[in-house]
Amino acid sequence: MNVAAALKTKRLRTTKRQFSYEAPDEPLNDALRKLEISFFNAVVDVAVASLRERTEMMSDVASIFSVLITFPNLPENELEKQARDLANTLTSGEHSDFDAEQLIAEMLSFPTWPKQKMTAFELLVFLQEKNLREIYPNLWVALRVAVTIPVTVASAERSFSKLKLIKNYLRSTMSQERLNGLALISINQEVSRQLSFDQTIDAFAARKSRRVDF
Template identity: 30%
Template sequence: MKICMINNIDEPHERRKRKVPLKLGGGDINSSNLTIKDEYRVNSFYAVLDEIVTSIKDRFDENYLSIVVLCEKLFLTKVLLSNDELKEIACFYNMHYDDLRSEQRLYKTALDEKKDWSLAASTKFFIQHNFHLSLSTMTELLKIMWTIPVNVCGCERSFSSLRRIKTYIRNTTGQERLTCLALINIERDYEIDIDAIVADFVSKKDERKKVF
């Protein structure tokens, strides 16, 4: 098989047929006529595909939104979650309730109450304080938060920026430049240190140092 050859994996072989004892009637247990390829398609490919479809349906389930709201309350506010709310999150994601409760107190103590937190800002704060090294349960929960499908139109607006950037005059713009321009336009809310960019640009060539 191609996948086995590419990844240097031994090709699967047909399973040895097991026979039923004569006192139980005799015959073969696995008397299926499936080929090795069909067997892996049924038992592996279809099984994985079914798991993916089920996970996608669960992610977009309306009952899932209550968990998302609790996670946002956990990371973006100073308010401590109640024991029932923590148990609901821990039960849903199969996490340790005691670890989540203790880690919440450490995180909330360091969180600034006056600041309006977003998921990106809280993640940056989380990493800057090395919580990703000490708060393992909340780290896993934060990773899950970043994989939740976006259900707002903010991401759709970013795609419309391409129409504003690639105009008739810029029709010959290359892919790399177009990607950079789109990224600057989409992430325009982030603060950019122009001096640091200029310093990095000048430091790459000696000729630029003479000019600047």
């Protein structure tokens, strides 16, 4: 495109200033330096602040749910404290996802782990494979909550982006049920592409068929 890679140097105009106790900032004559200060540094500052905030949030979440994978090595009093803190975090009003005292009892009676260190997902799979869900129901629920917490907001942002593409001004009268269905298909494209259209059509036709068999 015949565009020079270097930034042009702009000549600064000098104006007379009255005496002031606070000296003004030195004008930037270098265009590259000005770009670095006014744009690059600002973007980096925002990125660093955002990463720091998200790191602190994830650290708080990890500290709350850490009892689910560290309880075999915790003293009993510390285990009880962290389990109650977790139950209080997952309590809304009078409703709670699990009972704290029962969770403590399940952790204290849990058998030896197959490995010395396990993640929350590996422990959840272990309970599933050994059919221990009914024996440790509160631990099962707590682990399911832990492994389904979204790490980022990318999934939510992706959902809103899909909704903007699906429900435009030509589809303003679309019902909520149809919108949910189209959004679900669009978001999970990998799964929807593996579906058999013939089987889907046959199932839909069989459900909507009004023919009476005599």
